[in-house]
Amino acid sequence: MSEQPSDVPSQQPEGEKPQPAQPALEMGAAWLRGDGESHDVVMSSRVRLARNLAGRPFATKATRRDRVETMQVCRDCVMNAALAEKMIWVDIHGSPALERQLLVERHLISKNHGKGRGANPNEDPRGVAISVPDERLAIMVNEEDHLRLQAIRSGLALGDAWNDIDAIDDKIEAKLTYAFSSKFGYLTACPTNVGTGLRMSVMLHLPGLRLTGEIEKVKRAATDMALAVRGFYGEGSEPVGDLFQISNQATLGKSEAQVLHELERQIVPRVVEYERLSRRELLAKRRVGLDDQIWRAWGLLVCARLLTTEEAMGALSLVRLGVSMGLLRSAGPGAEGPTMRVINQLMLLVQPAHLQRAVGRELDQEQRRAARATLVRTKLTRPRIA
């Protein structure tokens, strides 16, 4: 996204440029880089902490005045604590629906935090602080808990993400007193988060397991280990693009270090190994069929004139598989074929709000399908500069 705006198919006359966007949205999210440990399978690692301020009611019992105060206290703290080189703050209740959706698509706020139809003076005051340009850090204020701190990294890097957020948490706690009990730990609005308030999750790309029909086994095993399995956009979202999030559920009686160890050293490496094994098996036993599926997906992306999100995500998933296996080296204008980074970016850019932001105006469904096809084709067939 850092190459904007020249690479965006503009569907409007020159001179009618869209309003300058909020800074974060024009920048690249660091977690899309497509690097880091096991990046062929692990797209990103995310760590989130739930925190509340002592002596203030939780969301369900907060009056409007409580909420306004909580927001001011939290905003002042996070914006003045030098948490990152540069932070921006977005008032969610004052943002139009498209902006909210954009933040949701970028995994910077939850669906719940972004709900609502647009700027409305009666909406609950709430917001988010984001580190820019890397977007590695996002702090939601007045979500289900007063504070939701999130750190996100590319590849399997839960340890690094934990270190990031642990330090941020210390800086905030130096200024604010958290609701805490020595027995139950950090007190949260929902008892399912009480204790460490910690949610560690990895976004896994598992096309090999889907193609070999093993994906249900993995999901079942994860569920048996008391892990949650969700789609790209979390709760209730369909698993598009063979992307799955796996995260811990228990937060009481288990230390942060224990959860980290279980996920990063025990569980995720096993799933990664399982996925790689499936890929090797496909290569050894179904090479022609695999090549065919990957190249058809490439063909769809560079030729189609209309693309739905689901179609685009399905094809991008196969192309990502092809790139990681070195099967698409002769595709596209470059000598090396498309990069993982471009594919990762496209998985985000084809989402409805991103697409409309890229084009610079609101589009209906039909227009979106056309714009999506144009955007994908341009990105994949235009010679790379860098």
Place this chain on the structure above:
Amino acid sequence: MNRKCDHCDREATVHEVTVRNGVKIERHLCEECAHASGISIQPQKPIDELIKHFVVAQGLTPVVPPAAQPARANACPTCKTTFAEFKQHGLLGCADCYRAFEGQLLPLLERAHEGGQTHVGKLPKRAMSEVGEEAVREAAARVAEEREQRVRMIRAELDQAVKDERYEMAAKLRDQLRKIELRESQAMQTDAANEGGAA
């Protein structure tokens, strides 16, 4: 392309997949029908549902009309949330609710957290300064015990990794052990410094 709601003609926007005993059950609902059947898009829904079902199945609290005496007795003194209210949306009203509903919450917490009942993990400095010496000692002891267990576990994994000739993993585990030890010695130095300052 788009799926219709299981209950009406509108487009389904809420999709729920539940896996029970290896059987996948899917529900596709429009927002209104989802709302009517009590599904709302909330983080950690599986667990929230578990709690709801669990609370209902165990009959932990009889549903009493809000005006009745027992309900009032069962309200949080600070925010006036009742346990019945909590059951409705799964959210507590304030930090004191944990104390007010401790007895009722305990079985539920155990169930939601794989048997976990007490906090083991990070201790915030500022908040800990207000909980009393006894509680600080107990919490610190739990943390130390957990760390020892974890070190034992990682050592065993390290031995296994070496045996299996998984050297990359072995190196990572060794690195992890070194970091734990380093942190321990740092913490001891800080404690010593603090005690020196207080004396």
